[in-house]
Amino acid sequence: MKKRLQWILWAALAVLLIGGGSGLALAENGDVRGLRGTVPLNGSDQAAEPNRWMPDSHGLPRNFLQQPPLVPHQVDGYKIDLRQNKCLTCHSWSKARETRATKISLTHFRNRFGTELSDVSPQRYFCTQCHVPQKDAKPLVDNTFKPVDAM
Numbered sequence: 001m002k003k004r005l006q007w008i009l010w011a012a013l014a015v016l017l018i019g020g021g022s023g024l025a026l027a028e029n030g031d032v033r034g035l036r037g038t039v040p041l042n043g044s045d046q047a048a049e050p051n052r053w054m055p056d057s058h059g060l061p062r063n064f065l066q067q068p069p070l071v072p073h074q075v076d077g078y079k080i081d082l083r084q085n086k087c088l089t090c091h092s093w094s095k096a097r098e099t100r101a102t103k104i105s106l107t108h109f110r111n112r113f114g115t116e117l118s119d120v121s122p123q124r125y126f127c128t129q130c131h132v133p134q135k136d137a138k139p140l141v142d143n144t145f146k147p148v149d150a151m
């Protein structure tokens with residue numbers, strides 16, 4: 001019984017060694033590429049060029065009917081928390097005229113039960129949940145989305 005257990009342990013060790021060894025060989029052959037490419041683990045890589053925010057512009061095209069419009073300006077430092085909502089200092093109905101920002105639409109005053117509220121619905125309070133600013137980054141994967149119906 002003891003011998004048999006010993007044998008099993010040896011076999012397990014052999015499998016581990018062979019498996020680990022062939023993994024190493026693959027990495028050396030360049031068949032397996034990590035995110036670091038060919039830069040060795042103890043080497044230092046060049047810092048990636050940071051993607052920049054797109055310059056401020058006027059409204060960006062929407063790809064489908066229900067799409068929340070993309071944010072055509074930078075939003076760095078625009079806080080949205082319990083006490084303040086920077087977006088609303090321009091986009092609320094009371095400020096939109098003087099700031100020339102687009103008013104939030106009436107849908108933003110409706111709660112999930114369809115009740116019309118006199119202020120922005122809590123559901124719509126965290127604007128950047130749906131409205132995202134844009135960077136000049138190359139997409140990581142191709143997007144083949146096509147809208148069913150052009151507006």
Ligand code: HEC
Nearest residue numbers: 058059060069070071075078086087090100101102127131
């Ligand atoms: C300083 C004022 C200001 C602040 C603060 C501001 N915006 Fe804007 N925003 C504008 C103006 C002005 C426009 C219109 C740009 C144009 O079309 O000329 C605009 C446009 C937009 C649009 C495009 C609307 C459309 O119909 O295409 C979205 C979406 C938007 N902003 C979201 C946000 C969000 C989200 C925040 C907070 C993170 C925010 N904005 C903060 C001034 C502001």
Ligand code: HEC
Nearest residue numbers: 066067068087091102103104105107123124125126127130
């Ligand atoms: C749950 C998602 C969601 C959240 C949160 C949200 N929005 Fe929107 N927003 C939309 C959608 C969808 C549209 C387009 C359809 C519509 O007008 O309802 C839109 C439209 C807009 C428009 C364009 C209105 C027009 O007349 O063309 C502005 C401006 C805007 N949102 C600003 C904001 C701001 C500011 C906030 C935060 C206070 C906010 N949104 C929060 C989804 C959202």
